Amino acid sequence: MTDYFSSEDTIDNGIKELKKDIIENVKMTIKNLNYSPDEEIYNLFNDLKSIEEYLNFLNIFIKDKNYIALVYMTGILPIKKIGFSSMNNFIELAMVDPSWMAKYIGFTDEEVQKLCEKEKWYNGYNLIDDENNRVSMYTPFSVINALDNKSIRNYWNKSSSFEYLSNYIHMNYDGLKNDTILLMEKGTIKIDVKTYHNDMTSFKWKDDVFTLLVHLDYLCYDEINKEVSIPNNEILEEFEIYTNSKDWSDLFRDFQLAKLVEEAHDEADKKTNNNEASLKYTIKLAYYAARINYTILDDVDSGKGYTDVILNPKRNCKDSAFIVELKYMNSSESGMNQIIERNYSSRLVYYKDNLLLVAINYDKESKNKKHTCTIKKYDKNKKFK
Known part of the structure; x- marks a missing residue:
């Protein structure tokens, strides 16, 4: 419409040009049409003689022809009736009554x-x-x-290359395991693709492995943000196949807990700074609903140090007891070692058959500022699982 109503032309001029083009297009359909742009445009569509000629043309063209089994015509309006129409061999299905054609009019x-x-x-x-x-x-x-x-499922053409690369992931080469879990949880990882040497052996660090997985279409690379991610459910299913083992289940469990704590920490950060006090507040906030079944204690003296948080089951509660050690700018492994070496479990002697040790760390200097978590089940023989 901007061709007819530009800022330089008046509305009247635009209407004249529009009428002229409409008439020219109608003349292409109805031959020998005698019509002037000076006449009112609606008279063109009230030309009964032309309409009748067109209907007769359709009737002669379609009716009683052995070589025509079916004619399917589309349009925006029903065919106009003129008296007793000879078009009695037509079935009209319009928007007001589409009948069996309803599901074919558009996308259902x-x-x-x-x-x-x-x-x-x-x-x-x-x-x-x-x-x-x-x-x-x-x-x-x-x-x-x-x-x-006619079936949506996994049709991925499996590559032996991925099986080869999965060995690096299983060995947790340069932290590949934890990053793989993050990707499987719909996360993204920043990588440097420039260090990759275009082969399958010269891996200096995990970015090279991820870059090769991009070339094999197992990962999608965001060129703008320099990030990789798992593109779709089909590829996710491939990762699930190669991570279906007990050690992976433990890592997924730890990751999920760390993720929940991270969400609570985001809320806690609105009230406190990023330090151990903030993490302690985070635990209390995250486990607020647990007060129904637990007594939550903090800074409990164990004789060799102070336990950050203890979740002590109330009477008649058969759930596990928890000892939680919080670390800031350190590692969850060091927190777990502290729980074990300082014998924090001595404060929960009655729950040693049902006791979980949890260490959580937050490192604001890490690339992704993520929480890490380590969980072990207490074993009276000091064989922690």
């Missing part, structure tokens, strides 16, 4: 939901083109198979 909700499900499974590769625009890409092999088989 079910179809859109299936499209969204395909997006979750096969999308996620966000690339940057030469004009710095994001291009969202799907996995072509998987999409084709999903359409052919």
Whole structure:
């Protein structure tokens, strides 16, 4: 419409140009049309003779032709009736009464939901083109198979390269295990892709392994933010296959607890600074609802030091007791060693068969400013699990 109503033309001139173009287009459909742009435009559509000629044309073209089994015509308005129309062989399905055609008029909700499900499974590769625009890409092999088989599931063409790289992840090479868990929990990791040497052996640190996984399409690389992530459910399922073991289950458990504490810590930071006092407040805030079944104590003297937080089950509560050691700018492993070496468990002698030791650390100087957590079950034989 901007072609007709620019700032330089008046509205009247714009209407004249619009009428002229409409008439020219109608003349292309109705031959020998004698009509002037000076006439009112609505008269063009009241030209009964032209309408009748068009209907006769359709009737002659379609009716009683052996070589035509079905004619499907689309339009925005029903065919205009002129008296006793000869178009009695037409079935009109309009928006006011679409009948069996209803589901073919546009995309149904079910179809859109299936499209969204395909997006979750096969999308996620966000690339940057030469004009710095994001291009969202799907996995072509998987999409084709999903359409052919009419089933949304894992069609990933497994690579032996990933199995080879999983050995580095299992060995926790340069902290790969913890970062892999973060990725599987829909997190992102910043990496430097420039250090990778384009082979499968010269790995100096974990960024090289992640870069190779990007080239193998197991990870998506955000060129703007310099971050990697797991692109979709199909790839996530591949990671789940290779992390399905007891040691991985323990790491996932520790990660989940650290994540919950981190969320509570974010709330606590509004009231206190990032230090052990803040972490202690965080634990109390996170376990506020636990006061129904627990007595929460802090700075309890164990004889060799002070336990940061103890969660002592109340009478008739069969849940585990907790000893929690909090560290700031240190490590959760050092916190666990402190619990064991200083025999903090002596304060909970009645719960030694059902006692969990928990150490939590917050390091604000780390790349991702993440909490770390270590959990062990107390063993009276000093064999902590």
